[in-house]
Amino acid sequence: MAANTEVEASEEDIQDASEIDSYWPAIIGLSAGGIAVTGALMILSGFSILFGAAMGILFLILILAFVRDEIHKWPKVTANSLKTLRSGGVTGDFHEIGGVGFPVALFLLTEVMLFAGAFGMFFYLRSGYAVWPPPEAPQLNIFIPSIQTAFLITSSVLIEYATSSVKRGNQNGVKIGFLGAVLLGALFFAVQFGFEWPNLLLTGELLPSDGLFGASFFLLTGFHGVHVLAGVIANGIVTVRAFMGQFSEKNHGFLESAGTYWHFVHIVWLFLFAFLWQGGLGFF
Amino acid sequence: MARRIRVLLMRLSTGYFGIFVITAAISAAGTLGLPDMSLSAFLPADLFGSLTGDPPEAAQYQRLLNIVPGVIPSPFVAMFGIPAILGLTLGQFVASTTSPLGPISLYSPLVTLVALFFIYLLRKRSVILGALVFTAVTTLWISLSELLVFGTQIASTFPLAFLAQLAPIIVGYIAYVLAKSSNIFRTEAKSREEERRILA
Numbered sequence: 001m002a003a004n005t006e007v008e009a010s011e012e013d014i015q016d017a018s019e020i021d022s023y024w025p026a027i028i029g030l031s032a033g034g035i036a037v038t039g040a041l042m043i044l045s046g047f048s049i050l051f052g053a054a055m056g057i058l059f060l061i062l063i064l065a066f067v068r069d070e071i072h073k074w075p076k077v078t079a080n081s082l083k084t085l086r087s088g089g090v091t092g093d094f095h096e097i098g099g100v101g102f103p104v105a106l107f108l109l110t111e112v113m114l115f116a117g118a119f120g121m122f123f124y125l126r127s128g129y130a131v132w133p134p135p136e137a138p139q140l141n142i143f144i145p146s147i148q149t150a151f152l153i154t155s156s157v158l159i160e161y162a163t164s165s166v167k168r169g170n171q172n173g174v175k176i177g178f179l180g181a182v183l184l185g186a187l188f189f190a191v192q193f194g195f196e197w198p199n200l201l202l203t204g205e206l207l208p209s210d211g212l213f214g215a216s217f218f219l220l221t222g223f224h225g226v227h228v229l230a231g232v233i234a235n236g237i238v239t240v241r242a243f244m245g246q247f248s249e250k251n252h253g254f255l256e257s258a259g260t261y262w263h264f265v266h267i268v269w270l271f272l273f274a275f276l277w278q279g280g281l282g283f284f
Numbered sequence: 285m286a287r288r289i290r291v292l293l294m295r296l297s298t299g300y301f302g303i304f305v306i307t308a309a310i311s312a313a314g315t316l317g318l319p320d321m322s323l324s325a326f327l328p329a330d331l332f333g334s335l336t337g338d339p340p341e342a343a344q345y346q347r348l349l350n351i352v353p354g355v356i357p358s359p360f361v362a363m364f365g366i367p368a369i370l371g372l373t374l375g376q377f378v379a380s381t382t383s384p385l386g387p388i389s390l391y392s393p394l395v396t397l398v399a400l401f402f403i404y405l406l407r408k409r410s411v412i413l414g415a416l417v418f419t420a421v422t423t424l425w426i427s428l429s430e431l432l433v434f435g436t437q438i439a440s441t442f443p444l445a446f447l448a449q450l451a452p453i454i455v456g457y458i459a460y461v462l463a464k465s466s467n468i469f470r471t472e473a474k475s476r477e478e479e480r481r482i483l484a
Contacts, residue, residue, distance in 0.1 A: 146317035280381035
C-alpha cells in the first residue's frame with residue numbers, strides 16, 4: 001500500500017513537472033508581495049489608511065485566487081503525511097537521510113544569523129556605555145544559570161546517546177535518551193520562565209524597563225527561551241515517534257535534525273551565560 | 285564536487301556537532317559556572333616565590349593556583365578528535381571573555397587550539413605525553429599573560445600555574461583511561477567509523 005502511494009506520488013510529480021515551466025507564479029507572487037508592502041508603507045507612513053487597506057484586500061484576493069486550485073489538494077496532502085507518519089516514516093539510504101543534510105544546515109544558518117543580529121544589537125548598544133555591566137545593574141546570581149547549563153549539557157549527552165543507540169538499533173536507548181532530553185529541556189524552560197523571570201520581575205530586582213541591561217536581558221533570554229520551547233516540542237515529537245518504533249538504523253533523519261537543533265540552542269546559551277550573567281567582554 | 289558535498293554532509297553529522305557542543309559546554313561551564321577552587325589552601329604562601337625573589341601578590345597567587353575544571357576533558361581529544369578540539373577551543377573563548385586579564389586573554393583560545401593539537405598528534409604514541417605538553421604550553425601562555433599584564437616574572441608564576449593546570453589534566457586523564465578501558469564510547473566511535481566508510 002505504501003509502495004502504491006509512492007508510485008502515485010511519482011506520477012503526480014511527473015504531471016506537476018510539466019506545469020512548472022511558467023513564470024506566472026513568480027510574477028504573481030512578487031506582484032502580490034509588492035502590493036502588500038506598498039499597502040503597509042501607506043498605512044505606516046500615514047499617507048492613507050484607506051488606500052493601504054485597499055492594497056491589503058487586493059493582496060488577499062490575489063493570494064486566494066492563486067491558491068484556489070491548490071486548496072482542494074490540502075486534505076489529501078495532510079492525509080498522506082499523517083499516513084506516512086503512522087506507517088513509520090520515509091525510508092532511505094543511511095547516507096542520504098541518516099546525517100544532517102543541507103536543508104538543516106541552511107535552517108541553522110538562518111538561526112545563526114538571527115542570533116548574530118540579536119547579539120550584534122546588544123553589543124552595538126552596549127558600546128555606548130563606558131563601563132559594562134552598568135553600575136546600576138544588579139549582580140545576578142549565577143547559581144540558576146549554572147543549573148540550567150547542567151540541564152543542557154546532560155540533555156545534549158542524552159541526545160548523543162540516543163543518536164548512537166539508533167545507529168546500533170537500540171530502540172530503548174533512543175526512547176530513554178530523547179525522553180530524558182525532553183524532561184531536562186522542559187525543566188530548563190520551567191526554571192527560566194517559572195522561577196527566574198517571575199523572581200526578577202516580582203521583586204523588582206530587574207525589569208525590562210531598567211535601561212539597556214534589563215531590556216537586553218529579557219529580550220535575549222526570552223528569545224532563547226522560545227527556541228528552547230521549540231526544541232522541546234521537536235524532541236517531544238521524536239520521543240513519541242520513538243515510542244511508536246518509527247526510527248531505525250537507516251531511518252533517523254528527523255531524529256538527527258532535532259538533536260542538532262537542540263545542540264545549537266545549547267551553544268547559544270553558553271554565550272548568553274557569559275555575556276549576560278558574567279559581563280563577558282566587559283573589558284572593551 | 286559530489287565528493288565535497290558528501291564530506292560536508294559527514295562533517296555536519298550530529299555526532300560531530302554533538303561532541304563539539306558538549307565539549308564546548310563542559311569547557312565553558314567548567315570555568316564560568318563553578319565556584320573558584322584554589323590550590324592555595326593546600327600550599328604555603330611563599331611557595332616558589334623565594335626561588336626568584338619576585339613572589340606574586342596574594343590575590344594573584346590565589347588566582348594562579350585556581351583549578352580550571354574546564355580543561356578536564358582535554359585528554360578526550362585523543363578519543364574524539366577534531367570536533368573535541370574545536371569544541372574545547374570555543375569553550376575556552378567563551379570563558380576568556382570574562383577573564384580578569386582583559387583583552388589579552390582573547391588570544392588564549394588560539395594557544396589552546398595549538399596545545400590541543402599536541403594531544404591529538406601524540407595520541408598514538410602517548411596521551412599522557414600529549415597532555416603534559418598541553419599543560420606546559422597553556423601554562424607558558426598564562427605566565428606570559430601575567431608578565432604582560434602585571435609584570436610578574438615568568439619564573440615565579442610558571443610553577444604555580446603549572447600545578448593548577450596539571451591537577452585537572454590528571455583528573456581528565458584518569459577519566460579518559462577509565463572511559464577507554466570500559467569501552468563506554470566504543471559504539472559511538474564505531475558508528476562514526478561506519479558512517480565515514482559509507483561516505484568514502
